Amino acid sequence: MSTTTHDHAGHNHDHAGHAHDDHGPGKGLSRWLFTTNHKDIGTLYLLFALVMLFVGGAMAMVIRLELFQPGLQFVNPDFFNQMTTMHALIMIFGMIMPAFVGFANWMIPLMIGAPDMALPRLNNWSFWILPFASGILVSTLFMPGGGPAGGWTLYPPLSLQAGNSFPFTIFAIHLLGMSSILGSINIIVTIMNMRAPGMTLLKMPLFVWTWLITAYLLIAAMPVLAGGVTMLLTDQFFGTSFFQAAGGGDPVLFQHIFWFFGHPEVYIIILPAFGIVSQIIPTFSRKPLFGYAAMVYATASIGFLSFIVWAHHMFTVGMPLAGEMFFMLSTMLIAIPTAVKVFNWTATMWRGSLTFETPMLFSLAFLFLFTIGGFSGLMLAIAPADFQYHDTYFVVAHFHYVLVPGALFAAIAGAYFWLPKWTGHMYDERLGKIHFWLSAISVNITFFPQHFLGLAGMPRRIPDYATQFADWNMISSIGSFGFGLSQLLFAYIVIKTIRGGRKATAEVWDQPEGLEWTVPSPAPYHTFDEAPVVK
Amino acid sequence: MHSFELRPNSSLTPRAAAWFYGSLVAVLLCVAIGCTALGFWPVLPFAGLEAAVLLGAVRWVQRRATAREYIRVDDASVVIEKCRPGRRGDDGRMAYAFQRPWTRIELRRGRPAHWPSRLLLSSRGRSVEIGAFLTDGERQGLKDRLAELLANDDLSTGRN
Ligand code: HEM
Ligand SMILES: [Cu+2]
Numbered sequence: 001m002s003t004t005t006h007d008h009a010g011h012n013h014d015h016a017g018h019a020h021d022d023h024g025p026g027k028g029l030s031r032w033l034f035t036t037n038h039k040d041i042g043t044l045y046l047l048f049a050l051v052m053l054f055v056g057g058a059m060a061m062v063i064r065l066e067l068f069q070p071g072l073q074f075v076n077p078d079f080f081n082q083m084t085t086m087h088a089l090i091m092i093f094g095m096i097m098p099a100f101v102g103f104a105n106w107m108i109p110l111m112i113g114a115p116d117m118a119l120p121r122l123n124n125w126s127f128w129i130l131p132f133a134s135g136i137l138v139s140t141l142f143m144p145g146g147g148p149a150g151g152w153t154l155y156p157p158l159s160l161q162a163g164n165s166f167p168f169t170i171f172a173i174h175l176l177g178m179s180s181i182l183g184s185i186n187i188i189v190t191i192m193n194m195r196a197p198g199m200t201l202l203k204m205p206l207f208v209w210t211w212l213i214t215a216y217l218l219i220a221a222m223p224v225l226a227g228g229v230t231m232l233l234t235d236q237f238f239g240t241s242f243f244q245a246a247g248g249g250d251p252v253l254f255q256h257i258f259w260f261f262g263h264p265e266v267y268i269i270i271l272p273a274f275g276i277v278s279q280i281i282p283t284f285s286r287k288p289l290f291g292y293a294a295m296v297y298a299t300a301s302i303g304f305l306s307f308i309v310w311a312h313h314m315f316t317v318g319m320p321l322a323g324e325m326f327f328m329l330s331t332m333l334i335a336i337p338t339a340v341k342v343f344n345w346t347a348t349m350w351r352g353s354l355t356f357e358t359p360m361l362f363s364l365a366f367l368f369l370f371t372i373g374g375f376s377g378l379m380l381a382i383a384p385a386d387f388q389y390h391d392t393y394f395v396v397a398h399f400h401y402v403l404v405p406g407a408l409f410a411a412i413a414g415a416y417f418w419l420p421k422w423t424g425h426m427y428d429e430r431l432g433k434i435h436f437w438l439s440a441i442s443v444n445i446t447f448f449p450q451h452f453l454g455l456a457g458m459p460r461r462i463p464d465y466a467t468q469f470a471d472w473n474m475i476s477s478i479g480s481f482g483f484g485l486s487q488l489l490f491a492y493i494v495i496k497t498i499r500g501g502r503k504a505t506a507e508v509w510d511q512p513e514g515l516e517w518t519v520p521s522p523a524p525y526h527t528f529d530e531a532p533v534v535k
Numbered sequence: 536m537h538s539f540e541l542r543p544n545s546s547l548t549p550r551a552a553a554w555f556y557g558s559l560v561a562v563l564l565c566v567a568i569g570c571t572a573l574g575f576w577p578v579l580p581f582a583g584l585e586a587a588v589l590l591g592a593v594r595w596v597q598r599r600a601t602a603r604e605y606i607r608v609d610d611a612s613v614v615i616e617k618c619r620p621g622r623r624g625d626d627g628r629m630a631y632a633f634q635r636p637w638t639r640i641e642l643r644r645g646r647p648a649h650w651p652s653r654l655l656l657s658s659r660g661r662s663v664e665i666g667a668f669l670t671d672g673e674r675q676g677l678k679d680r681l682a683e684l685l686a687n688d689d690l691s692t693g694r695n
Contacts, residue, residue, distance in 0.1 A: 039649045114544075115651060115670045118596050181585060185592050192555055193596045195546040196670075220562045223585055224570060227578030234577070242575065257575060260566075 033128070036120035038105050043422070044127050045102030046415070050491060052094040052134065059087040061484050064446075064477040070467050080463035081149035082141060088152035092269070093176040094134045096403070099411045100272040101126075101183045104211050106422065108187060110516035111205045113196025118189040126182035133175035140165035140172075151461060153258055154229065156243045156251050160236050167237070170229045181222050184215035191215075196515075202296070205514050206289065209296050210275030213303040217264045217271075220307070225261040228254065252317050259310035267306040270370075270402060271299060273410030274341060277363045280417050281345050283512045284360035285352030291344040298337035298344075305334045315386045324383040331381035338374055342367065355510075358432030362413035365405055365440045373401030376451065391461075394454025400447045405440070412439075412490065419494065420508040421516065425501035431493050438486035445479025536609040537684055539677070543668035545600035547593075556593050560586050604665055606656075608684045613638045615656060615663050633658035638685055642678040645671075654678055 035041060062083045066074050075083070105123065109116055117123050140147040145163015148154070162169070191204070191212050204212075231242040232254070241247025243254045282289045289295065311319060311327040319327075345367055354360070376398040380386050389395060419427050449472035454460075458469045465473065507517050547555065567582035598620040605616040613635050619627035638658045645652050654674045655662045666674050 037650055113670065115668065119592055122592070182588070185589055188559075189592050189596055192551070193545055193547040193600075196544065197546075199546070216559065216562070219559060219585060219589070220566055223563070223567060223578050223581035226581040227570065227575055230577045230581075231575065253573075253575075257570070257578075 034124065036116075036124050038109050038117045038120070038123065039422075041117075041123050041127050042102045042104075042106030045098045045105060045130075048127075048130060049095050049099035049102060049411075050494065052090055052098070053487065054491070055138065056087050056090040056095055057484050057487065059083045059090070060480060063087065064480040066463050067465070067473050068477040069474065070465055070470050072464055075463070077463045078146060078149055081151075081461065082147040084461050085148045085150065085152055086137070086141065089137060089148075089173075090134070091403075092152070092265070093173070093180075094130070094137070096269055096407050096411065097180055098130060100211075100214075100269070101180070101187075103207070103272065103276065103411070103414055103418075104183075104187050107418065107516060108190060108208055108211065109194065111208050111514060112191065112194060112199050113515050114190060114194035116194075117186050118193050119186045122182055123186050126179050126186065129175050129179040129182070133172045133179065136168055136175070137172035140168050143168070153255075153262070154232065155258070156232060156235065156254050159232065167233065170233050173229050174226060177222050177226055180218055184218040187211055188215035188219070202293065205275075206278035206292070206295055206299075207272070207275035210271040210278070210299055213299050214268050214271045217268050217303055217306065221261045221264040221268070224257060225265075228257040228261065231257075252314070255314045255317060256311065259313045260307075262313065263310040264306045266399075266402070267302060269407050271302070273366070273407045274299065276410045276414040276417070277345065277366055279514070280359050280363045280413055281348050281367075283417075283509050284355055284357060284363075285349045286354075286510065287348055287352040288513065289344065290347035290350075291340075294340055295344055298340040301337045302334060305330060305337070309334065312381055312383075312386070315383045316390050328381055328383040332378065335374065335378055342371055342374075357416075357509075358427070358429060358436055359413045359417035361433065361436045361440075362409045362416065365436070366409045366413065369401055369405030369409070369440075369443070373398055373403075373406055376401060389454060391459055392454035393450045393458045393460055396460050397447050397450035397454055400450070404447065405443050409439075409443075415494065417509075418516075419497050420504035423498050423501075424504055425497050426504050426508075427493055427497040427501065431489065431496075435486060435489045435493060438489065439483060442479045442482035442486055446476050446483055447479075449473075449476045449479075536607060538608070539604075539606040539681075541604040541606070541666050541669065541677070543600055543602055544670075545596070547596070547600075549597065552593050552597055556590065559589060599668075602668060606665065606681070608635065608681070611635055613656065613658075613685070615665060617663075617665075631663050635685065640678060640681050640685055642674065656681075 032040065032044060035044075062075060063080065066072070066080055105117065108114075137147075143163065143165045145165060147165050148159065148162050148169045150159035150162065160166070191208055195204070231240065234240040235242055235244055235249070239247075241249040243249045243251045245251060278289055278295060309327060309331045311323060312331045315324060315327070356364075376394070380389055380395065380398055416427060416432055419425075453469055453472050453476075456469065458465055458473075509517075563582050563586055567579050570576075570578035601618075601620045603618045605614075605618075607614045607616075611634065613633045615631045615633075617629045619629075633656065638656060641655045641657065641662075643653045643655065651667075652671050652674055653664055654666050654677065655664055657663070666677055669677065
């Protein structure tokens with residue numbers, strides 16, 4: 001060995017001195033612009049989602065303000081329609097999806113014992129596409145003719161009557177979809193490739209499982225959306241007639257295309273929420289999750305079924321009877337795996353030693369209120385009944401129950417659950433509980449009356465209504481203002497926790513399960529003291 | 536003489552990778568071909584694009600998993616050899632040799648604190664980073680072991 005004892009670098013010796021210097025984070029803004037660290041990117045996603053919650057929320061406030069009383073008081077009908085359309089697009093693509101991707105970025109590497117996401121640089125791009133695309137989407141409001149106003153479902157021919165904003169809306173949707181796709185490719189490859197030795201698939205925490213299946217759904221469904229909106233664009237500008245009756249096309253086919261994407265999309269939103277709740281309920285019941293394997297299989301079957309139910313959104317377009325029957329029955333089938341989940345969460349709590357910290361409270365509210373949304377879904381799935389409910393406030397009530405006290409509450413629960421891990425500080429439990437009760441009460445005041453309005457026949461997406469709907473609308477609006485204000489408290493709690501607070505321990509909670517809790521809080525300069533042991 | 540081989544963790548064997556990619560693309564193809572058959576051919580290019588990106592991602596992580604770092608410590612020298620998965624035009628190998636008595640090891644904690652730590656071997660003003668693909672815990676373990684070896688004057692008595 002004596003021949004090599006003088007200091008020299010073999011080939012490429014020029015790189016030797018500085019090769020390692022490009023790894024460190026930049027300073028200030030450039031750190032955030034160029035970061036490839038999964039925790040930084042997770043934080044970016046989560047904070048972005050929080051901001052968009054208020055952007056979309058402000059639009060909801062405009063909607064409820066106008067609907068406070070019959071008649072037109074504050075905005076003109078066209079602007080009202082822009083608000084309903086933009087509210088939905090922003091909340092779905094700009095708020096709830098990014099929030100769950102943020103959770104995935106932060107937690108999945110910790111949960112599976114990986115040093116980072118599989119594709120760190122791609123991760124940076126998938127995030128930064130998002131503010132850019134959302135900026136384009138919001139900017140359409142200021143274009144001549146205003147933003148898109150034909151509903152988030154973009155049905156032609158109505159959606160083609162938009163002003164200058166139309167191509168920008170489509171472009172923004174393409175970019176938002178691209179961001180989701182790149183994000184989920186990263187997540188799925190991370191889960192497949194980066195698991196620590198011993199972390200077999202059936203040992204993965206449920207949050208990881210739900211994201212694995214979500215990523216499959218996204219990858220399968222997204223090209224259909226991309227193709228669908230592209231066809232809208234070519235119909236409008238390049239003379240094709242995929243959906244134009246005049247040229248031999250059929251606008252109803254767009255609905256098939258849209259919902260073939262759209263229904264999996266709603267499960268893409270709810271599955272990670274299921275995952276979060278499945279982490280939280282066992283922790284605060286001090287029991288392992290009841291029926292882990294059943295939960296995994298239930299998630300997978302929900303994933304599969306979500307591809308064969310899409311036409312329950314279009315029972316009224318005039319399908320053949322066999323089609324109505326098929327989509328009615330397949331939709332009802334989804335209730336089975338969903339019920340398995342609800343049963344297992346309940347059984348997890350059975351005889352557990354329960355405590356009710358804020359994350360648990362939000363998870364319990366999720367359990368009860370999501371189930372209400374599931375039941376109204378079953379009512380809507382009854383094809384002959386849906387002729388009555390379709391395009392009424394009953395549908396609005398249904399999907400808000402599954403999305404707000406469903407998906408959003410799960411995200412909020414997850415935020416409280418992991419904030420101590422992320423920041424190293426405990427949040428203010430008293431404020432957290434106040435936030436919970438304000439939210440849980442006001443969300444019901446907002447959305448429960450919408451069931452009555454829908455059953456009484458009030459159509460959705462209208463700025464004015466007949467006087468018999470006045471009372472419940474006023475109550476709903478009051479509830480929504482309360483809900484909106486309560487979320488300001490949430491933002492305050494989050495900011496306060498980031499800036500300081502009681503130091504959190506590594507475990508944070510009382511003997512939680514999972515690798516992420518073996519890491520000191522804030523997740524620190526060494527992630528595992530030794531190669532993690534997977535039980 | 537003591538030698539170490541460092542390799543990134545990869546839970547996806549080439550077989551599993553093929554299976555995983557195949558199953559995803561099969562679903563994707565069913566959807567895309569179905570749409571095309573109904574006349575909605577614009578779905579097809581998007582599906583193709585996605586399959587291509589996914590293929591790129593899988594192959595990239597598979598190739599990255601072949602990275603290796605060898606560290607040999609003997610009485611007189613510390614030799615580090617890094618094999619990065621081949622860039623075009625070079626075999627991706629880099630070798631460094633330091634004199635052992637002049638070699639120091641340093642574990643720099645991440646800055647900000649939740650960034651990964653970095654493990655550096657340095658001698659006479661030049662340093663080489665090792666184990667960048669390990670988890671922080673693994674790097675810590677490696678550092679402890681190497682520090683022990685570097686401090687020990689007579690390697691034959693070192694724990695092996
Ligand atoms: C037991 C499970 C569920 C069933 C049986 C079900 C059934 C239905 C049906 C039949 C409709 C169409 C109603 C109509 O337009 O006339 C509908 C609409 C909707 N559902 Fe569900 N659903 C379920 C769960 C969910 C979940 C988990 C989500 C999202 C997290 C969700 C989100 C939506 C949305 C957003 C709409 C309305 C879309 C629109 O027209 O703008 N649903 N649901
Ligand atoms: Cu649906």
